[in-house]
Amino acid sequence: MADNLNPASAAKAGPDSVPGNAVNISIKHLYKIFGPNPAQHLAAVQQGMSKQELRDVHGHVLGLRDISIDMPAGGIQVVMGLSGSGKSTLIRHINRLIEPTAGELWAGEHNVLAMSPRALRHFRRERTAMVFQNFALFPHLTVQQNTEYGLQVQHVKHKKRQEAAARWIERVGLKGYEDSYPNQLSGGMQQRVGLARALTNDAPILLMDEAFSALDPMIRSDMQSVLLDLQQELGKTIVFITHDLEEALRLGDRIAILRDGEVVQQGTGQQIVLKPADDYISSFIKDVNRGRVIRCRTLMTPGVTVDGPSVDAGLVLEEVARVLSAEGKDAANVTNSRGKPLGSITMSDLIAAMVPPKAEEAT
């Protein structure tokens, strides 16, 4: 594996550095080359050999190139990209379903890449849970048994895992379906089982690989709400893979955009919408409803107070506009979560920001 791995760091170390049991994930200079002899071509790729050259001349496929992402503990990190961008490859590195060619990967204090097979199994059992695009439910097990699967692998006592599973089945809204088999459920219900199965594991890291992509738009939006609701109380570190920008903006505390195995831009949704790094991303975001993404904190004029209603700094522009038109006012005071005024925002600011700039539309 890579030279830059730190062999001294034990696979398992002390308690997590972040309070509340949440774990941050840190990916450093991760490379993945697919092919019979990846190590041989690593140096050339690190020096900038193109994906095309690697494939056509050397017969290897570049999966990921120099990925470095810091995923905050207790937040939702979205990794977005079109098919073939390497996003599903990336998420599989976090629980090492795929071995990297080079790089480092830390989950809290745990050096994931230094783990022995045994330590890795324990890491997967206790620290991570995963939800899959195609659900990957076990067709020979009932909803109840599927949900218990993670705990069963951990040899948890029957009664205990039954209770835990029943709680999560109810929480995702499938009470009454415990004895159904996955094939008897609709796609949306199946993915609820997938979510319940992952949550029953009670792991600090939740990996969601295009978890909602196979669902109808309505059901997808439902599931997003379910996830956001749950996240409010769970505060897990969620890595969410998607190819859908709306979904990325709705769920992601932070978003990383992947293209051809490289990170093109990362930041908050707002940062990406307001300052797209290049044409590729501009073309991505041109149809986004900016009023639902940009928060009024970004647009306010600091320090000025006006005669008008108070709005939370975290509100998106659309909601501020709704408040203003309901009150019949032209401007609002922006306050922090404790009600302390931070600045103000006017209706014309809102309208200007909600319309995409001309230059962007041209691209």
Next chain:
Amino acid sequence: MRTLAEFPTLGTEQLSQLRRFIDGGFRSFSREYGETLERLFDPLREFLIFSERLMTQSPWPVVIGAIALIAWLASRSWKITLGTVLTLLAIGYFGMWIDTMKTISMIFVCTVVALALGLPIGIAMSRWDRLQRAINPVLDVMQTMPSFVYLIPVVMLLGIGRVAGMIAVVVYAIPPVIRFTNLGIRLVSKDLLEAADAFGASMWQKMFKVQLPLALPTIMAGINQTIMLSLAMVVIASMIGVQGLGQPVLKAIANQYFTMGMFNGLAIVGIAIIFDRVSQTYGKRLQKHLEVVHG
């Protein structure tokens, strides 16, 4: 031109020398080790005799009741259970009870042995591609070699009787269970294995909780085939002293007793149908959860 009309062969002299050399070698091998091998198979002989006694010496209503119960538990179909009971009653009424019991006992033991050997081999084959490549041609030989041919070395080694017959039957009947076990495990979707991996399942947890249960319907199809093949072979094995329905069939062929041949042949058909329907419906019941109820 004459050289093309006649195939170039080894001389008669060399051929018979070759034959004598191989036969002689095998004969001295069986003289040397035959007894040791026979003793090695003693537990199996005991098992065969025990199971045969159990079937032939238990009161017939108990035996019919037990078989009917098994048929019911496996198929959950009263039609199949009733058919089983009626078939057995008819067989008994026509005086073939003891022979039929001997045949059923033989098939039972042969199937158990075939499964005990075949399942682990099939599982191992599914794990290692190289093993699969090595075993597949062996299975091809076992299935295509005329069964009479491998009766010869078995009889030379172990003499005539139950054990030799059982080995011949198992050799003939084991390939399907091996092949289907291997196939069934290999057909389990990669996505499910990935999910099991993601939850930290060990190799054994994957095998016993995911791969084998999902392969079970396929494996059941293999077991069904194995039972059918051992039934077919039990008749042929009667030529080397296996008792049961094969014996009267053999006698009927030798003496041209048409009715005797027919009756015993029909009894074989009867138990074949019982075995087939029961094991098939059991296999189908295992697949119930795979049916898509919701569109």
